Amino acid sequence: MTPLTASRARPARASRRRFSVTSPPWLFAAPALVVYAVVVLYPAVSGVVYAFTDWSGIGEDMSFVGLAQFRTLLGDEQAMGSIGNTLLLTVTIVVVQNAVGLLLALGVHARLKSRALLRVVFFAPVVVSPVMVAFLWKYIYNPDPSSGLNGLLGLRVDWLGDPSVALWSIAGMVVWQYAGYSMVIFLAGLEGVAPELHEAAMIDGAGTWQRFRYVTWPLLAPAVTINVMLSTIGGLKLFDQVFAATNGGPGYATETLSTVLYKQAFVFGKYGYSTAIALVLALFVAAVSLVQVYYFRNREVAA
Amino acid sequence: MRRTFLLEIVMIAVAVAFLFPVYTLVSLSLKDPAQISQSPLALPAPPTFANFTEAWTAAALGPSLVNSTVITVVSLVALIALGSFASYFLARVRTRLGYGLYVLFLLGIVLPFQLGMIPLYGLVNDLGLIGTHTGMILFYTGIQLPFTVFLYTGFIRALPREYAAAAQIDGASHFVAFTRVVFPLLRPITGTVLILNAVFIWNDFFTPLVYLGGSGYETVPVSVFAFVGQYVSQHGLVFAGLVLGAVPIVLVFLALQRYVIKGFASGLKG
Numbered sequence: 001m002t003p004l005t006a007s008r009a010r011p012a013r014a015s016r017r018r019f020s021v022t023s024p025p026w027l028f029a030a031p032a033l034v035v036y037a038v039v040v041l042y043p044a045v046s047g048v049v050y051a052f053t054d055w056s057g058i059g060e061d062m063s064f065v066g067l068a069q070f071r072t073l074l075g076d077e078q079a080m081g082s083i084g085n086t087l088l089l090t091v092t093i094v095v096v097q098n099a100v101g102l103l104l105a106l107g108v109h110a111r112l113k114s115r116a117l118l119r120v121v122f123f124a125p126v127v128v129s130p131v132m133v134a135f136l137w138k139y140i141y142n143p144d145p146s147s148g149l150n151g152l153l154g155l156r157v158d159w160l161g162d163p164s165v166a167l168w169s170i171a172g173m174v175v176w177q178y179a180g181y182s183m184v185i186f187l188a189g190l191e192g193v194a195p196e197l198h199e200a201a202m203i204d205g206a207g208t209w210q211r212f213r214y215v216t217w218p219l220l221a222p223a224v225t226i227n228v229m230l231s232t233i234g235g236l237k238l239f240d241q242v243f244a245a246t247n248g249g250p251g252y253a254t255e256t257l258s259t260v261l262y263k264q265a266f267v268f269g270k271y272g273y274s275t276a277i278a279l280v281l282a283l284f285v286a287a288v289s290l291v292q293v294y295y296f297r298n299r300e301v302a303a
Numbered sequence: 304m305r306r307t308f309l310l311e312i313v314m315i316a317v318a319v320a321f322l323f324p325v326y327t328l329v330s331l332s333l334k335d336p337a338q339i340s341q342s343p344l345a346l347p348a349p350p351t352f353a354n355f356t357e358a359w360t361a362a363a364l365g366p367s368l369v370n371s372t373v374i375t376v377v378s379l380v381a382l383i384a385l386g387s388f389a390s391y392f393l394a395r396v397r398t399r400l401g402y403g404l405y406v407l408f409l410l411g412i413v414l415p416f417q418l419g420m421i422p423l424y425g426l427v428n429d430l431g432l433i434g435t436h437t438g439m440i441l442f443y444t445g446i447q448l449p450f451t452v453f454l455y456t457g458f459i460r461a462l463p464r465e466y467a468a469a470a471q472i473d474g475a476s477h478f479v480a481f482t483r484v485v486f487p488l489l490r491p492i493t494g495t496v497l498i499l500n501a502v503f504i505w506n507d508f509f510t511p512l513v514y515l516g517g518s519g520y521e522t523v524p525v526s527v528f529a530f531v532g533q534y535v536s537q538h539g540l541v542f543a544g545l546v547l548g549a550v551p552i553v554l555v556f557l558a559l560q561r562y563v564i565k566g567f568a569s570g571l572k573g
Contacts, residue, residue: 022477023392023395023396023397023398023401024391024392024395024396024477024481025392025477026392028388028389028391028392028477028481029388029389029392029393029404031385031388031389032385032386032388032389032408032448032452033389033404035381035385035441035444035445035448036408036411036445036448036449038426038441038445039423039441039442039444039445039446039448040411040414040416040419040445040446040448040449041407041411042419042422042426043418043419043420043421043422043423043426044414044418044419045419046419046422047418047419047420047421047422048418050421050422104317107310107313107314107317108314110307110310111307112307112310112311112314113311114311114314114315118314118315118318119564120557120560120564121318121321121322122318122321123560123563123564123567124553124556126502126567127502127506127552127553127556127563128506128549128552128553129505129506129508129523129524129527129548129549129552130506130508131506131508131524131527131528132524132527132545132548132549135527135531135541135545136324136327136328136542136545137324139327139331139538139541139542140323140324140327144343146343146344147343147344148327148343151343151344152323152344176321176324181567184564184567184568185567185568187568188568188569237415237417239508239509240508240509243508243509244528244531258417258509261417262509265420265421266513271421274421275418275421275422278415278417278418278420278421279418281415281417281418282414282415282417282418285413285415286413286414286415289412289413290413
């Protein structure tokens, strides 16, 4: 009996092995892993190490200085100011860009004849290089009372030259460029709200505001989360627009973490210090991104 | 009915106000210096196209367009090839080590590139790739892989294993099963990967400025940056350069707007 079952089992196992599908080989991931390790992992790890040294960027001459770079940072008016500017810019952009994006989405979501065209118009600036958008706005913001925004509105504001206005002007051009991005994400959310829910609420006597507040808004929660994450990370990393429009000026009025770390590295050659600032920026961005990745992983499971 | 009509009027008014910068851009690019100083807000009368011919040569936009196209296209091909193969492995592997590798790739989404910016510059410099297309392609492939892997792996996990299994029972290798059967099924996500990465790479500024500045291999944003710096006071000329620099990607966007908006609306970032 025993040899018989054994001999029966053997071919069965063998045939199952032949047809059972193995996992793809490691070789499939190898090229990607090599490129990723060279371009991202190795430099990032080195970056963390350099933040604790006084490396000048040239040669091997460097020594570990512990937290000295971070102590310098705390006493560096320009760098500390840039942290304040970055946070202020980020909060402003997150609030205004998403509020405008939501209003545009609600407007375009209605059954308008021009909705397809409006959607394209509001979204178009998103695909254009931020540097070019900044150069355009640099002219729009020029102090001459007869041209640009001043000419249009009859004002005499030095949008980028007045230190108390410049940061808000930068936020304005970022919102102009990216409100359409928030809009399309909100639109995708609005399209997911079943019309039956609105009909039911209407039958129950809910007005327009009530329907928005109690039907649409709760269902837009995922879109709000995504938009807040994207605009927060974008705001924290903001570089191109500032670099092209004001280069951090007037004075240090529009200096951001990214422009300061760029200058420390490529203008002053203080690589160790620059990577210390980059590490601070990385911690800000990583904190926000972690929430984002966690959120998307959960959504992946729910889907 | 009446309310949608009112809303339509309001939204069109908003769109017109929204387009004021675009009007400024295009109208100034069609004016000569005298028109710009006398009537900066008016329509160009008569329009002149001299700015465009001068800007095209002064900004070296022809070569820059070639550089941008080569860098973007090759990076996209590399990203899709490396990313889809790696993701197929990561989505199907059942070991802990495989999952750990997936998490390691996701880490790249969290790390801002500024952290490794300077060591990477040193590395690319040591490899002799500063000021070359290859250096930029290597950079974009590496920096955008985590995001690409994230998109592909999520999509492949939702795809039944039976497609590849059927091919393998018919005698196909893993390589053939993936390239012939699975990869064509990935079209929707490949579209998203293409669009989000293309817009990011085409418009990226910081790294090409540092790697390619002054090399003769500048991409469009870097060339426009240098051009604007040089002719800063000649607004008509500068704006013609901006129009020429923006036109290629705007045309591609208009041709593919449905897909582009869909890609961005998925709520992920390049």
